[in-house]
Amino acid sequence: MTLCEISPETKEEIRHYPVMHREVLQLLDVSRRKIIVDCTVGGGSHAHNLLESAEDAYLIGIDKDQESLGIASQRLEPFNGRFTLIKDNFSHLDTILEKLNIKGVDIFFFDLGMSTYQLTNPERGFSFSQDGPLDMRMDRNSFLSAYDLVNNLSEVELESIFRKFGEERFARRIAHFLTEARKREPISTTTQLARIILRTVPLKNRNLRIHPATRVFQALRIAVNRELESLSQGITKAVSLLNKRGRIGVISFHSLEDRIVKHTFKDFSSKGNLKIITKKPLSPAREESEENKPSRSGKLRVAEKV
Numbered sequence: 575m576t577l578c579e580i581s582p583e584t585k586e587e588i589r590h591y592p593v594m595h596r597e598v599l600q601l602l603d604v605s606r607r608k609i610i611v612d613c614t615v616g617g618g619s620h621a622h623n624l625l626e627s628a629e630d631a632y633l634i635g636i637d638k639d640q641e642s643l644g645i646a647s648q649r650l651e652p653f654n655g656r657f658t659l660i661k662d663n664f665s666h667l668d669t670i671l672e673k674l675n676i677k678g679v680d681i682f683f684f685d686l687g688m689s690t691y692q693l694t695n696p697e698r699g700f701s702f703s704q705d706g707p708l709d710m711r712m713d714r715n716s717f718l719s720a721y722d723l724v725n726n727l728s729e730v731e732l733e734s735i736f737r738k739f740g741e742e743r744f745a746r747r748i749a750h751f752l753t754e755a756r757k758r759e760p761i762s763t764t765t766q767l768a769r770i771i772l773r774t775v776p777l778k779n780r781n782l783r784i785h786p787a788t789r790v791f792q793a794l795r796i797a798v799n800r801e802l803e804s805l806s807q808g809i810t811k812a813v814s815l816l817n818k819r820g821r822i823g824v825i826s827f828h829s830l831e832d833r834i835v836k837h838t839f840k841d842f843s844s845k846g847n848l849k850i851i852t853k854k855p856l857s858p859a860r861e862e863s864e865e866n867k868p869s870r871s872g873k874l875r876v877a878e879k880v
């Protein structure tokens with residue numbers, strides 16, 4: 575765990591729109607809360623709203639991306655003295671809070687996936703719409719990048735990642751084409767990978783609304799960052815650290831994440847530890863989905879500690 579160093583060089587204009595921000599404030603019932611943990615603070619847009627709405631609250635903002643924390647520290651400047659930013663994986667929530675001597679939390683919030691900042695920076699390699707290195711690491715100190723997976727895993731391992739984390743129906747075919755292509759030269763950029771996938775998926779099977787590389791990129795990102803593993807560890811630890819009547823809210827962006835949230839909440843609820851507030855997950859209102867297209871797939875689930 576490292577406390578975030580404020581990065582004065584970050585002049586980046588914040589362009590991340592906090593998804594379902596009104597619903598988050600309302601369902602987390604923030605106004606009289608004291609300790610809030612934003613487990614995915616990113617550029618700090620949600621954290622800003624949380625601190626503004628809960629006037630007496632202290633916020634711990636966690637993210638494994640140092641650059642995002644630099645942006646958050648600037649965004650949250652008006653609340654200096656009321657927050658701490660920490661570079662770490664939220665799967666380590668227990669040790670993070672222990673070191674801060676925090677024994678109970680009133681609100682845990684998770685806003686999963688990538689921030690606009692990460693997605694639109696070609697250097698980070700998350701998007702195939704701009705050319706960049708095949709990276710996809712949220713934590714740039716971590717060992718494995720998408721380049722390592724694409725160029726070193728066996729055909730069978732790649733197929734399994736594309737199927738499991740991308741639910742990609744052409745997983746076998748794409749894995750085969752990739753392993754053939756990398757014999758000629760390493761696959762080192764986002765657009766190079768996207769072009770190979772595009773050639774792989776038969777024309778008649780292409781969905782005109784979704785680029786054929788979308789699911790493979792999602793799968794690689796999930797694998798590189800071990801996202802599903804961290805998620806289930808993070809939520810489980812969060813529930814055990816919640817104060818009585820404390821609330822936990824999670825916004826997920828694809829069915830694999832949502833399934834984990836739903837089942838973890840259900841398990842705790844059947845043991846009598848959680849009351850589920852959102853019987854069905856909330857989606858963004860029509861105006862929000864129209865204004866901010868990436869928000870469309872967002873699903874918010876909220877539960878309360880019993």
Ligand SMILES: C[S@@+](CC[C@H](N)C(=O)[O-])C[C@H]1O[C@@H](n2cnc3c(N)ncnc32)[C@H](O)[C@@H]1O
Binds near residue numbers: 590686
């Ligand atoms: C959708 S963005 C959050 C945006 C933020 N809520 C805001 O309003 O600006 C998701 C963030 O979660 C971070 N993240 C994803 N998995 C993480 C993990 N296991 N531990 C810590 N941070 C994580 C990413 O680096 C990214 O910055």
